[in-house]
Each structure stands twice: as C-alpha cells, then as structure tokens.
Amino acid sequence: MAGLFSRRGFNIESLAVGTTEDSDISRITIVVDGDDYVVNQISLQLYKLVDVIKVQDLCKTDYVGRELVLFKVAFNSSNRDDIMHIIEIFRARVIDVSRNSMVIEATGDLEKISALEELLRQFEVLEIVRTGLVSLERGDKILKDYEEEINDDKNVL
Known part of the structure; x- marks a missing residue:
C-alpha cells in the first residue's frame, strides 16, 4: 500500500494498521496532506x-481520533519537577525511569500530542515514537453496515 502511494507521488503523514472486532478484517487509518482531488485519487x-x-474520508464526518506517543526525555535534579508538571497537565504518564532519562506515554488528538511535544522539546528529548492516528466515525454506524451496503450494491450490478 505504501508503495502504491509513493509511486503516485502521494505523501503519507501517518499509517496505522490493526485488527478489528472481526479477526478477518484489519482497519487501516491513513493520514495524508492534500485537497479533495488528492483524497479522491487515493480513494480510487x-x-x-x-x-x-470501504474507503472513507473521515474529515467529512464527525469522528474521534487518537494517537499514542512515547517520549524518552533526559532529566536531572534541576528540571525533573518541571517535566513532571507538564506530564501531569497533559494527563500523560511515566512508564519507565532510569538514572538520567524517563519514558513518557501520552495519548490524545494530534493537537494535544503536538503541544506536549513542543513543551518537552525545551528539555533534551532523546527519542520519540508515534503510532499514527487511529480513528472511528462517531455514532451508531459500524463497519459491518458498510459491508452490507457494498454487498447490496454488488447485487444490483
């Protein structure tokens, strides 16, 4: 899939893949930067x-999206409390501590993650890893509903 995008000059900003409630189906969330034409071409x-x-442009619907990020940040006795204060404000948590660094876990929307990253950059950020955005459409409609619509469309043809 990534090869398909790169051959056509589309830049993927984020790609997250995982299983769903149905073990035979995986959901892929792709974030791309582009206008309606680019999104339409990618869908095609x-x-x-x-x-x-099913391909769905969630930007045209009401959706929830979250990303997981891990930051490894160097600390010392003079900045430890400042880092801990930022972590608390963002409802992040420390998941590992060594003598001179800590690993911080945070989840949230893209704006929250970017804001946390910006604040942590005033310290020595050693490493960052991000999962990419995962998202779901709000409301009662589920993937199975789309499968039924698609199968109905195939039967009409």
Whole structure:
C-alpha cells in the first residue's frame, strides 16, 4: 500500500494498521496532506486493491481520533519537577525511569500530542515514537453496515 502511494507521488503523514472486532478484517487509518482531488485519487487507488472493503474520508464526518506517543526525555535534579508538571497537565504518564532519562506515554488528538511535544522539546528529548492516528466515525454506524451496503450494491450490478 505504501508503495502504491509513493509511486503516485502521494505523501503519507501517518499509517496505522490493526485488527478489528472481526479477526478477518484489519482497519487501516491513513493520514495524508492534500485537497479533495488528492483524497479522491487515493480513494480510487485503494479501491483497486482486492481486499479493500470501504474507503472513507473521515474529515467529512464527525469522528474521534487518537494517537499514542512515547517520549524518552533526559532529566536531572534541576528540571525533573518541571517535566513532571507538564506530564501531569497533559494527563500523560511515566512508564519507565532510569538514572538520567524517563519514558513518557501520552495519548490524545494530534493537537494535544503536538503541544506536549513542543513543551518537552525545551528539555533534551532523546527519542520519540508515534503510532499514527487511529480513528472511528462517531455514532451508531459500524463497519459491518458498510459491508452490507457494498454487498447490496454488488447485487444490483
């Protein structure tokens, strides 16, 4: 899939893949920077892949999205309390501590994660790893509803 995008000049900002409530189906959340034309072209390319069930532009719906990020930050006795205060404000948590560094875990929307990163950068950030955005459409509609719509459309053809 990444090769399909790169061959056509589309830049993926984030790609997250995981299993769903149905072990035979994986959900892929892709974040790309582009206008409606770019998003439409990406959708058309994805539908060419055999196993794609549904492509949905969540920016056109009401959705919730979250990302997980881990920061490894160096600390010393003079800045430890400042770092801990920032962590508390962002409802992040320390998941590992060594003599001179700590690993901080945070989840949230892209704005929250970016704001936390910006504040932690005033200290010595040693490493960052981000999962990429995962998201779901708000409301009662679920993936199975889309499968039924698609199967109904196939039966009409």
